[in-house]
Amino acid sequence: MxxxxxxxxxxxxxxxxxxxxxxxxxxxxxxxxxxxxxxxxxxxxxxxxxxxxxxxxxxxxxxxxxxxxxxxxxxxxxxxxxxxxxxxxxxxxxxxxxxxxxxxxxxxxxxxxxxxxxxxxxxxxxxxxxxxxxxxxxILNLLLPVFFFLLNVIKGNRAPLAYLFLGYPVRGETIADEFGIVMEEFKEENGELTRKFIPVRTAIRDMLSGGKRVYTKALKEKPDKYRKELEIYKKAGVVWISYGVPxxxxxxxxxxxxxxxxxxxxxxxxxxxx
Structure with a gap:
């Protein structure tokens, strides 16, 4: 046949x-x-x-x-x-x-x-x-990190190597419309904004223990609760999030x-x- x-x-x-x-x-x-x-x-x-x-x-x-x-x-x-x-x-x-x-x-x-x-x-x-x-x-799901790494390299996105496989940058103004988990921590003191990537081990430990992670879904569903975070992300211009492909x-x-x-x-x- x-x-x-x-x-x-x-x-x-x-x-x-x-x-x-x-x-x-x-x-x-x-x-x-x-x-x-x-x-x-x-x-x-x-x-x-x-x-x-x-x-x-x-x-x-x-x-x-x-x-x-x-x-x-x-x-x-x-x-x-x-x-x-x-x-x-x-x-x-x-x-x-x-x-x-x-x-x-x-x-x-x-x-x-x-x-x-x-x-x-x-x-x-x-x-x-x-x-x-x-x-x-x-198999296709396991290939997603490779896909995002290549995408980040092609677009010239800069981040520590591990994060190139795990996520991508999005505009802070529209982060609530994205799908994923915020991969950076921000602090604002005296009008100055500082940022750093959340260590991968810490992120995994937080997810397993139910620790505090900022999901973009929560930003969209509860904007009042995350008003401060949304303002900081907007000031940051670009924010790295982990890919959240359903x-x-x-x-x-x-x-x-x-x-x-x-x-x-x-x-x-x-x-x-x-």
Whole structure:
């Protein structure tokens, strides 16, 4: 079977994939702009998805392929429970969990053969798409520091080496519209403003212990509480913040890359000759 050729039985999953991708792209836009994903955006994809799933599983049963597809069912159940627990123990946001659960339930396997072929042997459970989506999302998320380092180098942004990987400068006047955590400390004495980068170890310790960190989201939601900070950031002109890319973006990118290119894990194995 040629890449991108679609068996009739997989058409419902392809429809789900397209609708889900459009929904995820919209969710990424809202997550960046508003720092929140509207709940109502999940309703259309859920409604369409249920209809397509009924069509898909009816086709599977009618064609006699139910025994072939059965390994998908325990995998679906396992991943749905796992993603729920991620949110239950604050390891993942609610929107991220909803996205991964919908991917798992609505598009449990590849609707067509990706460019690099099916993962491993190409039979269930090895065509299980959600695992490839999650793996690709994690890999893409890990590459973000490299992306920001290159971006800072290209733009000529100057900072200690570690901070070039962890953040980027933004205008103090519009910092409340950005997405991230302030990476600098400011003091104003006798009209003179001094600044220094927060040590990376201190920043990590503060986050783990619930220490005081200034989130740009809080600046937007509680401007009265952070009035002094906002005035200082405006005087500073430029403020460094850590990147705060919502995980929904890597999930969406992982979903798209998995559908088109396949599993990055298999690609890495092939590149390394293993």
């Amino acid at each position: 040629d890449p991108f050729s679609i068996p009739v039985i997989m058409i419902p999953l392809l429809v789900n994939g397209v609708v889900l991708l459009l929904t995820l792209l919209y969710g990424c836009r809202e997550d960046i702009r508003e720092r929140a994903v509207p709940v109502v955006m999940w309703y259309p994809v859920a409604a369409i998805g249920v209809v397509m799933l009924i069509w898909f599983w009816f086709s599977v049963i009618s064609s006699g392929d139910i025994s072939y597809m059965m390994p998908l069912i325990p995998l679906i159940l396992f991943f749905v429970v796992a993603f729920y627990l991620f949110t239950r123990y604050n390891l993942m946001g609610m929107a991220d969990t909803k996205a991964l659960i919908l991917i798992t339930v609505l598009v449990p396997c590849f609707p067509f053969i990706p460019l690099t072929g099916y993962p491993l042997f190409g039979i269930p459970p090895y065509v299980f798409l959600p695992f490839s989506v999650l793996f690709n999302a994690v 995980f929904l973006i890597p999930i969406t990118a992982g979903f798209l890359t998995a559908m088109i290119f396949g599993d990055f894990f298999i690609i890495l194995l092939r590149l390394t000759g293993l």
